[in-house]
Amino acid sequence: MAEPLQMAGSKIKVNRIGLQKTDYRGNLTTLCQGCGHNSISNQIIAACYEANILPEDVVKFSGIGCSSKSPSYFLSRSFGFNSLHGRMPSVATGALFGNKYLHGIGVSGDGDTTNIGMGQFKHVIRRNVPLVYIIENNGVYGLTKGQFSATAEVGLNLKYQGVNSYMPIDIPKEALIAGASFIARSFAGDPKQVKELLKAALSHRGIAILDIISPCVTFNNSDEAYHSYAWGREHEVAIHDLSYVPPSEEITVDYAEGEFKEVTLHDGSKILLKKLEREYDPTSRVDAMRVLEESDNSESLLTGLIYIDPDRPDLIEQHNLVDEPLNRLNESDLRPAADTIDMINNLMF
Amino acid sequence: MAEPLQMAGSKIKVNRIGLQKTDYRGNLTTLCQGCGHNSISNQIIAACYEANILPEDVVKFSGIGCSSKSPSYFLSRSFGFNSLHGRMPSVATGALFGNKYLHGIGVSGDGDTTNIGMGQFKHVIRRNVPLVYIIENNGVYGLTKGQFSATAEVGLNLKYQGVNSYMPIDIPKEALIAGASFIARSFAGDPKQVKELLKAALSHRGIAILDIISPCVTFNNSDEAYHSYAWGREHEVAIHDLSYVPPSEEITVDYAEGEFKEVTLHDGSKILLKKLEREYDPTSRVDAMRVLEESDNSESLLTGLIYIDPDRPDLIEQHNLVDEPLNRLNESDLRPAADTIDMINNLMF
């Protein structure tokens, strides 16, 4: 799908809008070798390239943490805002009003989102801000050297920390209860799924929460740890096989009737979900909650598109903005005309 | 139940520990006449009196708001800490370590808890802090004159505010997902249930979340409003008829086999739940989630004890403190002996 076109007389691969994959690159990563976050950055590059998104049409946001550094490592041609610890959602909310045609991609960590950022996380969801909100979830604070985050599992034993005894926070469940309109969980060790989910999320209108288990190879990657590569590889259970079909494309996959489910997004693109083991309807909140509770009990890493409501208006739509990007308006749009001043003074009595 | 004893030769009613109900009073309220918060204060007074709790054994906490003022209106003989907007949970967490035998009662508002306080709300739950955490939920900011809070229902129309379009936050669901060990919803217009729930909560070890719909008669009490008296009276559906039996007392109620469920709390007291319309097991998370989702759809105000796990150790237990209250320890307990200093200096190389 989305096979990039060849440009006439050139051997360099380009996508529909004529860009090479290198046009989506960022700076060289300074994260640890093998860090899950790097693999996610690569999939963001691939997804934007394949989805033919102009880098200039993307704004990147992040908080603070190893994960939050990663927006420098993709899409150098996109604006970015590396904000404060836990505060990415508010910054993104304000910034996206600047130009309503932009795609927002936010990258956060589990600490950044579920510890210090819990309040903003919940409220950005409530407002249905049109943002692809990725949590690179490794169960620890990488950048401050390996303390527990709130997603650490009960019983996790870390070198300098001892044993965690607090209830872990489950990001997809939290998102579901808060009313998120797009919720997925994935695994940095499953790049293809990450990429397809990203493309779907970029087409979704409203908030898209992507909880991506992204191992911290330096501080939390022992084989028994829930957020490790080993555990993920062994326990990942995809609820479906997911692929994204861009707006203009025909569905070419050949699935038998009843074998797959199709969700149409607001921009006309489609998500195809091929049934794997279980019956699953990601447009049902009840199904979503059930499967999340079940996976808790069955000790598996459940991945895939957990919930989607493609129709809910997003925050910016609700505000009924003018067609032109707000940040291109000028004085004549913004300053009331001179003759209004008398009217106002009269109102003042 | 818990009928107070008469003291010999006196007509004044006193409870088991010899206190009159007036010993549980606070200052005169300065809230609006008819405010739901006042009725909850009265039930706190009644519950502590009936549960024979010494006022000196209680510490009160609150944030900021009309609701958060109410701790001045009950238990004048208890210490209190009226803290900052949204920060009651952290203050209570620290304070309860001072003396592990104290009962903590926290009063917050819907704004205080679900807007500015969302993060601390979630984390105090995760830690299972032994605190009766009451949210006096009216869907608005009373003290700042009637703006929407995050529990306002979609479509609520307020005088100076217009129509709310954001997803409301559902407190019991949030508590459940965060792993609360005691979750109830009640209604200020149902004082008896409020009182029984309070007594049960005071016997629970760990966090007890009480979401009490408490109408703001000044800013959000029109008949169609979810948080109004009228709506609550008309739509309240109790999941069970609940009564609290103190540790030492026999169960005297006469229920037929199968008609009721009994939950034993850590201190030996019991909660008796008489079945009403539906089968319901409040020790099941799945049941709890189901009934909360159902009540969403059926447009009812579901009240009662929604979930309880009486056995989970609370935060302070986890810390394995000495028997004496920490705040009564003295220098010999707290300052390492003089001879340790050499050992430490040797460790320093």
Add this chain to the structure above:
Amino acid sequence: MSEKIVNDFSITIGTVNGSGSQTANNTILRSLFKMGIPVSGKNIFPSNIQGLSTWYTIRVNKDGFTARRDAHEIVICMNSNSFSQDLANVLPGGAFFYTDSIKLDITRDDIEVYRLPVKDIMREQKDVPKQLKDLVANMVYVGVLAQSIGIDLEQIRTALDYHFKGKQKPIDLNFKVIEKSVEWAKGNLEKTDPYFVKPMNKNDGLIMTDGNTAAAIGSIYGGVQFMGWYPITPGSSLAEGIIEYLPILRKREDGKHTYAVIQAEDELAAIGMAIGAGFSGLRAMTATSGPGLSLMTEFAGLAYYAEVPVVIWDVQRVGPSTGLPTRTSQGDLTFTHYIGHGDTEQIILLPGNANECFEFGWRAFDIAENLQSPVFVLSDLDLGMNQWMAKPFEYPNEPMDRGKVLWEEDLEKLNGDWGRYRDVDNDGIPYRTVPGNKHPASAYFLRGTGHDENGNLTEDSATWTRMLDRIKKKYYKAVEFIPAPIIEKKKGAKIGIIAMGSTELAVREARHQLETEANIKSDSMRIRGIPFAEDVPKFIESHEQNYVFEMNRDGQLYQLLLGEYPHLADHLISEAFNDGLPATAQWILDSILIKEKI
């Protein structure tokens, strides 16, 4: 009756809050204003919603001295809880009105006492719906007072008309009670006190407004596009003013919006959103008060170092901490100037009256965008929430100035060779681009972490100091944008009076009294922003003694002046006091007299 005292006294009305007395009080205030008499109204209210004592003080003064006074010639008491206090507060020879439902004894005989027939009059009002009875009952004192001191009934009607936005039913309901009360007073009230009002023409062309409304409207003329806010007294009404007036002033035919206002979940999110919007090229703001400002600290530091334009209004109330949420103060000054860990020096505007609230409302955006910096505007509860006479708002006399923003065509010309933090013009102010710019070289990555001229992350020591020194350069550059102090001179003046913000009227009155009563001539300087304008040190130098008056405990303005002009330390005397009430001329007068007349 002693000689008539005309247009020169204070009226205080004691009521229970939540009883709807605001309509009555505003009606009195507005009708006096419409009679052309200089007047001010101040609400002293508790931080709850219903049932506690509240006072409203109206001062009429033919010479335009309308600052608060501690003395009350006329006191109206509608509240049994404050009865003894209210009674005690009447100046000897003054007038005391009280509602007939209060059954307490009058223990003074040096004042004139009148009983208000509230019950009798209200009993007759069969057409007043029950739930409105209490509210309308307040009109009794409006009517009786009007008759007693001579307020024009026509103007009262106009005031009601304004208040009820022309809705006939409530106007009639209230006016009828007023007429009845006037009638009663005509027949029954024997006037024995000397206080009268008489029409003047001092208010011609003036308007009446509160500072928060003025700031809101000013911000709209400044082209505000994004506001993130969180409710808090006394900041809320600024945000609510914007919500109220945006649809009126920025209405478009297609019904679409050029702005968005979002009530955030808290102040951290409110300023975070505003900073996001500022980064995105919108004119962005937030409004708050003390506790909210404290929560904005970390973001304020980010905006300072990453150079994001954003306007932050702090309508000051009494701190520290929750303090007195409904009382006024000028206590956030030093905190705001240094807000944010590390080396920060924030730019502050200090409006002193409603017109400046309006003007700084629009101007703050020009300054913020020009300097690519947060700009704090410090108003206060007195200025923000009380009614002030003002000149009509003036349409901005300068075009909107968006500062140095590069768009596609600009980058084209530069061949894409630009860097977000380069000091191209040697004024410390770099160029910026905003998201949505389609030029492939337009993007940069904004961060609060150390960065170089191109916005790239670096921990290089020399780069760090270079960048931070450039920001300081900008701060000195800001002097050009800060409104000059308002200096008033008197020939032969020896002392200087320095003040800021809402104490303007008290200073003016005190200067008059100093001269007339003690023959002390003074110059005054009202500082309107930080960094201090060039005239500030000049003024200080030109007087041996400069008294710095401010409404806080620690002498914050004084401290900042010292920090900037250590060599002028000898010329400065700190006079700081804050009890939550607006400053009086008496305080200023007494403070100076003590020091000048030993």
Add this chain to the structure above:
Amino acid sequence: MSEKIVNDFSITIGTVNGSGSQTANNTILRSLFKMGIPVSGKNIFPSNIQGLSTWYTIRVNKDGFTARRDAHEIVICMNSNSFSQDLANVLPGGAFFYTDSIKLDITRDDIEVYRLPVKDIMREQKDVPKQLKDLVANMVYVGVLAQSIGIDLEQIRTALDYHFKGKQKPIDLNFKVIEKSVEWAKGNLEKTDPYFVKPMNKNDGLIMTDGNTAAAIGSIYGGVQFMGWYPITPGSSLAEGIIEYLPILRKREDGKHTYAVIQAEDELAAIGMAIGAGFSGLRAMTATSGPGLSLMTEFAGLAYYAEVPVVIWDVQRVGPSTGLPTRTSQGDLTFTHYIGHGDTEQIILLPGNANECFEFGWRAFDIAENLQSPVFVLSDLDLGMNQWMAKPFEYPNEPMDRGKVLWEEDLEKLNGDWGRYRDVDNDGIPYRTVPGNKHPASAYFLRGTGHDENGNLTEDSATWTRMLDRIKKKYYKAVEFIPAPIIEKKKGAKIGIIAMGSTELAVREARHQLETEANIKSDSMRIRGIPFAEDVPKFIESHEQNYVFEMNRDGQLYQLLLGEYPHLADHLISEAFNDGLPATAQWILDSILIKEKI
């Protein structure tokens, strides 16, 4: 080879972070220390986890001048990314060691160059597990350097023993490589540079520690009972030190705990918990750095006004904003002093070395409980995270002082007649009770809102000022508790040098140089807390010129001194600079010479 230079030079080691060079560097540092030579080690590291350039600088100085220097006599380069920079950094005549895996050209001929046979030696080490190879490889430079300059192998072994807490396997593994490298150097390295170390006895009885560990242990001796914290560099290691040493120092036979440490969800919660615990009568603290401190602003104001004892350590890094998270600064001073909206003046302690970190660790609790106030302790990254020579920690020389706390029997005696905020002793400090007190009159309701002497809510104006003035009285009282400045005098000195915190050694060295090189004698005063002790103005007065040296941009200490002593403005000269690196004597020397020698 020119003349031998013994025990007086700096070594800088450039590596990639995350490569485990810390063990090697600490081994060198510790063995030099054990040889009795005054030494310091400073880590200049990036704010990431792995893969970026990092430097470690060791200075040996026989006279005890171990402040940082900009010059590097010996440079060891293990990192191809920093190769050219490292090469450029070597002083002419200096020595440059580099790993054989770097294939870049040596472009200088004014230095001595040695290639380190890392690959060769490591190839032989078959018994080193693969994942440890990179770590252990660093031991090559330890061995070669040891042989080259003459570090005692025995001491190296002791150092490894300490580092690996006696675990034989890693000790042997590493030591073997060191021995091999020494051997190689003996045979192959022809020493052409002049740098040598020789054992001394200057360190007898001294220990080596970092300030955060010292502060942690000091806090434990202060009886810390509750700590709420949130991870942040460089504050984290203070909290982690407490977690590490509490179980050792406060072990009980019953295995139960007299304390609790909680990692909070953020800094607002961390300080909220600590304040809750302080209210509850526990010795409570938190530790953080700039961004965390900013988030604590609102709570800091609450603790100030509601008078809750709590200790807040701020281990300073470079701000504003995220700034340079792994670089040192003294930039949070004014912000901390004024933290919280409204009138606040916070009490600050300023430790200048590891011993003071220890001492202020316990003393801060006494001060906080005595004054019923937050106490801020401002350390910095250099002091907190680098290794410093220190005198052995001294057991507290005063018993724990819990301040004015009333228990049941006290209230009994008073017949329950007490009020939380009464100024009984006329020192501004009230009495308090804590939860769990069973006396029926013990309880009070703590709030950040206006309250009276009994803790009851009030909005009365006079009460507000009375309460806030009493708190100011306490602030002046605090002078008695603040450690006096450390003053060092020189006969005939004309100038004064004022400083604070970790610049102590640089000041000492600069004073020595000033005298020996320029014949300028100076006195010095290191300020150790705010409010300033009585000696501070006396010192200032006694010199016409006092240079105030501090590691920030704006001269924050200078500003606070001005605010307190405006009449001494003429005596003060601000010298402020901060590029994230620890201060050098050179900076101080040059700054003074420029001004003194025109």
